[in-house]
Amino acid sequence: MLDPVLRVRDLTVDRHGQPAVESVSFELASESDTALVGPNGAGKSTLVAAVLGLLPRRTGQVEVLGHQLGTEGQLPRSVRSQLAYLPQRLSLQGRFPLTVAEFVGFGLDPPGLSWPWAASPQRRQAVQRALERTGCADLAARLLSELSGGQLKRVMLAFCVVRPRRLLVLDEAQAGLDAPASERFQQLLLELRRQEGWTVLQVSHDLDMVRRSCDQVLCLNRRLRCSGSPDLALSPERLVELYGPNVVPYRHHHHG
Amino acid sequence: MADPAALAAVLAAPFMQRALLGGLLTGALGGLLGSFAVLRQLSFFSDALGHSALLGISLGILLGINPTLVLIPFAVLFALLVNQLVQRSQLPTDALLNIVYSSSLASSVLLLSLVESYRGGIQQLLFGDILGISWVDLSVIAVLLVGVATYLTLSLRAQVLLTLHADLAGAVGVRVAWHRLAFIVLLAVVVAVSVKAVGVLLISAFVVIPACAGRLLSRRFPHFMLTSMGLGGGCALLGLLGSGLTDLPSGPSVVIVQFAGFLIALLLSQRSCRRHGG
Numbered sequence: 415m416l417d418p419v420l421r422v423r424d425l426t427v428d429r430h431g432q433p434a435v436e437s438v439s440f441e442l443a444s445e446s447d448t449a450l451v452g453p454n455g456a457g458k459s460t461l462v463a464a465v466l467g468l469l470p471r472r473t474g475q476v477e478v479l480g481h482q483l484g485t486e487g488q489l490p491r492s493v494r495s496q497l498a499y500l501p502q503r504l505s506l507q508g509r510f511p512l513t514v515a516e517f518v519g520f521g522l523d524p525p526g527l528s529w530p531w532a533a534s535p536q537r538r539q540a541v542q543r544a545l546e547r548t549g550c551a552d553l554a555a556r557l558l559s560e561l562s563g564g565q566l567k568r569v570m571l572a573f574c575v576v577r578p579r580r581l582l583v584l585d586e587a588q589a590g591l592d593a594p595a596s597e598r599f600q601q602l603l604l605e606l607r608r609q610e611g612w613t614v615l616q617v618s619h620d621l622d623m624v625r626r627s628c629d630q631v632l633c634l635n636r637r638l639r640c641s642g643s644p645d646l647a648l649s650p651e652r653l654v655e656l657y658g659p660n661v662v663p664y665r666h667h668h669h670g
Numbered sequence: 671m672a673d674p675a676a677l678a679a680v681l682a683a684p685f686m687q688r689a690l691l692g693g694l695l696t697g698a699l700g701g702l703l704g705s706f707a708v709l710r711q712l713s714f715f716s717d718a719l720g721h722s723a724l725l726g727i728s729l730g731i732l733l734g735i736n737p738t739l740v741l742i743p744f745a746v747l748f749a750l751l752v753n754q755l756v757q758r759s760q761l762p763t764d765a766l767l768n769i770v771y772s773s774s775l776a777s778s779v780l781l782l783s784l785v786e787s788y789r790g791g792i793q794q795l796l797f798g799d800i801l802g803i804s805w806v807d808l809s810v811i812a813v814l815l816v817g818v819a820t821y822l823t824l825s826l827r828a829q830v831l832l833t834l835h836a837d838l839a840g841a842v843g844v845r846v847a848w849h850r851l852a853f854i855v856l857l858a859v860v861v862a863v864s865v866k867a868v869g870v871l872l873i874s875a876f877v878v879i880p881a882c883a884g885r886l887l888s889r890r891f892p893h894f895m896l897t898s899m900g901l902g903g904g905c906a907l908l909g910l911l912g913s914g915l916t917d918l919p920s921g922p923s924v925v926i927v928q929f930a931g932f933l934i935a936l937l938l939s940q941r942s943c944r945r946h947g948g
Contacts, residue, residue, distance in 0.1 A: 463837060466837070466840065466841045467840070468836075468837050468840045468841065468846075487840075489843075491843060494841075494842060494843035495842070495843065497841055497842065498841060498842065499837055499838050499840075499841030499842075500838070501835045501837055501838055503835075504834045504835050504838070505833065505834055505835060506834070507711070508885075509885055509886065509939075510709065510834075511884075511885055511888040511889060511890065511891055511893070511894035512830060512834075512890070512891045513889060513890055516890060516891055517830075517834075520827045520830060520831060521842075523827050524843075527824040527825055527828075528824065528827060555889075557889060558834075583841065585837075
């Protein structure tokens with residue numbers, strides 16, 4: 415049995431002086447795909463930000479790849495370079511003069527100061543390969559701000575796959591995508607996860623996708639209300655408990 | 671067409687040589703920092719900093735301390751306070767910055783009106799006096815330009831990622847809070863150092879206009895930084911030469927050339943969009 419990639423113990427995080435996440439404990443097994451679900455305002459984004467060391471904790475311990483997260487969110491560089499985070503959207507108001515290839519190249523660089531024009535053949539090849547694997551090779555010279563929502567999400571996966579990583583955290587990464595684009599993104603994520611051995615933690619409101627793709631579900635509403643396999647954690651009784659009595663559980667049936 | 675003899679006379683004057691070099695360096699510095707300031711929507715912030723600089727000068731004059739010595743620490747302190755205010759307040763940033771800069775301007779004018787010798791000098795502070803730039807001023811601006819260029823170049827990945835999304839940057843190890851603070855401090859120092867030459871009312875043009883023109887013309891990030899720098903420096907040179915030949919005020923002449931450059935960039939980018947079917 416491999417050590418868990420992420421181990422969270424008794425985590426409490428405050429937002430605006432109030433606990434947004436309280437006494438949460440869970441583990442992510444290596445190469446697992448875990449969904450974090452819950453109603454709006456349940457503390458899902460706060461929880462993922464805290465486990466990545468981006469928000470201060472009031473109490474609790476977070477261990478990433480066997481290393482304790484420091485009180486200021488510190489992790490060794492070698493651990494940081496194995497993490498990636500995919501937000502809902504990037505801040506791309508108007509024309510943003512950055513090409514897809516440049517952005518993906520930034521995913522290759524280690525943390526810290528570096529000379530940005532060190533364009534070695536190996537670097538170009540790594541970027542090209544990441545773009546090919548995510549079906550974005552024809553987008554290399556396009557500006558990030560010229561991409562559609564679906565293209566941008568695939569480019570963000572290229573940013574992750576350009577170097578070996580262990581833990582990928584997605585915060586509603588499929589929000590804003592239409593159904594076919596969302597399906598394509600999930601398929602690509604699944605394929606890359608298997609090839610790369612990624613452990614995935616994804617915040618999602620798409621319970622149908624969670625049922626089909628994830629191994630484990632964490633149901634959060636400030637506290638962890640339940641966790642386990644999708645069938646167990648997303649049973650009608652559990653959903654009513656989590657989202658309230660007005661939720662009508664419905665399963666999509668996919669043909670073909 | 672400029673008269674070559676008149677141009678030679680303008681170029682021969684030592685004060686004009688210093689002004690041209692000062693314009694080149696200040697314009698390049700504004701363009702370079704502006705390339706990130708406009709992407710991070712800090713244009714209005716630089717405007718508020720410019721107005722606060724006037725308050726710093728006014729306080730220096732009133733207290734009998736050399737305004738140049740007061741200006742930099744005051745601008746940095748002010749920038750940090752405003753940054754905290756913006757982060758903690760529940761009001762929209764643009765409204766908050768408007769309150770800050772209009773109150774700074776009003777306080778400065780009231781303070782200056784208390785000092786007899788400065789009653790007539792406010793126009794110089796508002797619009798700058800690049801012709802009065804000294805070799806010491808030039809050295810400070812040159813050192814600052816080298817420092818800013820080195821910092822932004824070596825931390826380019828961190829700067830771009832945190833501009834795109836702070837948490838995406840933080841997750842891969844970028845020290846987001848540190849880089850944000852460093853950028854705001856640098857912006858404050860650059861505004862404080864440049865305000866003497868450029869003036870309180872026009873300083874934000876030096877930060878915003880060349881960077882916006884560069885943004886329209888560039889497709890790669892390093893080109894964007896270099897284009898913004900080049901346009902900043904080039905427009906300042908052209909504006910100052912025009913001002914020297916026509917005897918028009920120097921600061922506004924530079925801003926008008928920057929605006930013309932922006933319009934040309936806008937036209938070129940529209941043509942480029944049509945050519946690529948964008």
